[in-house]
Amino acid sequence: MNSVVVAGLPGHFATWLAERLPRVTVQAAFSAAEAVDHARDGRTLVLIDLSVGADDTMDALRGLRGGPGGTAPVVVTVEPGAGGVDEGVLDRLVKNFAVDRVLFHPLDRAELLRAVSGLLQVAASAAPVPAPRATQAPAVTAPPSPVSADPQAQSAAAAPRHDVAAAVNQLWARARGAMLQRVEVLERAARAAADGRLTGALRQQATDEAHRLAGALGTFGIPQGTRLAREMETRFGGGQYLKPADGAELATTAAKLRRAIEQRPADAPAPLSAPPARPSAPARADGGAAVLLVVTTDPALATAARDAMAGGPVRIAVAAEVDGIASAVSGRPDVVLLDVSAADATSDWSALNAVGARYPGVPIVVATARGALPDRLRAVQLGASTFLQKPLAPDAVKQAVDDVLPARRAERARVLCVDDDPQQLDAARAFLEPHGLEVHTSSDPLHFWTRLGEVNPDLLVLDIDMPHVNGIELCRVVRADPKWRALPVVFLTARTEAETVYRVFAAGADDYVAKPFVGPELIARIRNHLGRPRG
Numbered sequence: 001m002n003s004v005v006v007a008g009l010p011g012h013f014a015t016w017l018a019e020r021l022p023r024v025t026v027q028a029a030f031s032a033a034e035a036v037d038h039a040r041d042g043r044t045l046v047l048i049d050l051s052v053g054a055d056d057t058m059d060a061l062r063g064l065r066g067g068p069g070g071t072a073p074v075v076v077t078v079e080p081g082a083g084g085v086d087e088g089v090l091d092r093l094v095k096n097f098a099v100d101r102v103l104f105h106p107l108d109r110a111e112l113l114r115a116v117s118g119l120l121q122v123a124a125s126a127a128p129v130p131a132p133r134a135t136q137a138p139a140v141t142a143p144p145s146p147v148s149a150d151p152q153a154q155s156a157a158a159a160p161r162h163d164v165a166a167a168v169n170q171l172w173a174r175a176r177g178a179m180l181q182r183v184e185v186l187e188r189a190a191r192a193a194a195d196g197r198l199t200g201a202l203r204q205q206a207t208d209e210a211h212r213l214a215g216a217l218g219t220f221g222i223p224q225g226t227r228l229a230r231e232m233e234t235r236f237g238g239g240q241y242l243k244p245a246d247g248a249e250l251a252t253t254a255a256k257l258r259r260a261i262e263q264r265p266a267d268a269p270a271p272l273s274a275p276p277a278r279p280s281a282p283a284r285a286d287g288g289a290a291v292l293l294v295v296t297t298d299p300a301l302a303t304a305a306r307d308a309m310a311g312g313p314v315r316i317a318v319a320a321e322v323d324g325i326a327s328a329v330s331g332r333p334d335v336v337l338l339d340v341s342a343a344d345a346t347s348d349w350s351a352l353n354a355v356g357a358r359y360p361g362v363p364i365v366v367a368t369a370r371g372a373l374p375d376r377l378r379a380v381q382l383g384a385s386t387f388l389q390k391p392l393a394p395d396a397v398k399q400a401v402d403d404v405l406p407a408r409r410a411e412r413a414r415v416l417c418v419d420d421d422p423q424q425l426d427a428a429r430a431f432l433e434p435h436g437l438e439v440h441t442s443s444d445p446l447h448f449w450t451r452l453g454e455v456n457p458d459l460l461v462l463d464i465d466m467p468h469v470n471g472i473e474l475c476r477v478v479r480a481d482p483k484w485r486a487l488p489v490v491f492l493t494a495r496t497e498a499e500t501v502y503r504v505f506a507a508g509a510d511d512y513v514a515k516p517f518v519g520p521e522l523i524a525r526i527r528n529h530l531g532r533p534r535g
Helices: 011-020 032-041 054-065 087-096 109-120 151-156 158-194 200-217 223-237 244-262 299-309 322-328 350-358 373-381 394-404 422-435 445-455 471-480 498-506 519-529
Strands: 003-007 025-029 044-049 074-078 101-104 290-295 314-319 335-339 364-368 386-389 414-418 438-442 459-463 489-493 511-514
Touching (some): 003 011, 025 032, 032 044, 032 054, 054 074, 054 087, 087 101, 101 109, 101 471, 158 200, 158 223, 158 244, 158 422, 200 223, 200 244, 200 422, 223 244, 290 322, 299 314, 299 394, 322 350, 335 350, 335 394, 364 373, 364 394, 373 386, 386 394, 414 445, 445 471, 459 471, 459 519, 471 489, 489 519, 498 511, 511 519
Parallel strands (some): 003 025, 003 044, 074 101, 290 314, 290 335, 335 364, 364 386, 414 459
16 A cells, blocks of 8 residues: 545645645545546555535445445545534445545545545654643543441442443453454454465454453453453554564463463452442432531531521531431532631541542532641542532532532433443443442443434533544544533543543543543543532
């Protein structure tokens, strides 16, 4: 593959690609048909913008796929309409005409270059990746587990955690066969490399399957499998010629990977997960009024909270300590106002830890006499929505509560997870649902827009590497739409290098969690973004 032909995009895109692909010939065409004619030599990538006409593009691709050069890679760029993405067009492009990648306007040039150079299997010359700006995203270091500092909360959560482990083991019983089938692809590719007959298609398939294994095995408690799969993904996806000796080494690694999967006990403990100690039902004793739970031993703060909510629709419940909140409020409060004492703040904020573990997704307003920057950072890391410094007037309490009070008080938070790996979606559901979250899934990125409208989620979880349309592009489409641009987006990705982190936040993501994920980290990240005011 040594050339690219571009149709429908402004000429400066062709010039820009030529500058960054020094060993590739880039030329412009005036129509989809002319672009396809250039690709009949079998060595040309076709880049078509649908501004040339969807029907004309499909007619041209029909001729390409049925004639010489029918395996030429094709990238299509699309301008979403006022109603979003036309999924019928995407379906036909991918399923009928084998389009390899779909990118959306406004085009991200880095994603365009990545798609083209990857399909050409050539190195691209690009500017160094800048560091993410502080305003683009929160810090990406993992916050501590929301229950790790509270032995009492850990003890109370032991039984639900056992239930999660049982659910994960049930998932493993169904997923084990699929994991071994993926290993078979790696073994076949390794043998082909050892024999000098590895094709580009089989190599790409092996790269994809290794990537999926790397993301899933650690979640099922096989960290060695994740390490081996990542090693194979790097070797197969690196773009270097694989000699017979490389194939032999890959076959050895694949054999180790197979043993790691086969030797996992059926009842192995799942990665640590800490669901709430009791069900987080949204029931209301008074028939639907929102509840503000105030946890304090300070009479002045309790009085300020009562005065702030007087005459309004929010009911007040007061507990003197965290251990007493179960008797103060039945079910799940809508907002918690937590008084953190100076002594507790120096002992790793155990009260905030415990409340966050009991009520994941519920906004927590912290009131404390401490106001130093380290205290504020620690509170936010542990999931606080708002930080207030005492003493507090009723107006300040009312404003803080109004800012974070969820709009849909009677509903559980809805999370939409999009990943092309069904096992990964099942694992996410098993970890998230015990925490009171309503989890919806989609394994088809081509139908993402319809699924988004059906679910109307409170938070979106995206994978990066998916066929045809990756998570980066989906995030960019979400951020470009006025209806969805404030939707919190968290990425789950097996890639944690600086360039990928930059791409995630540049696309508009709020956070990312590395695969394989474990329960507490994913829950903490999601809880940190649910209920947070945006706009």
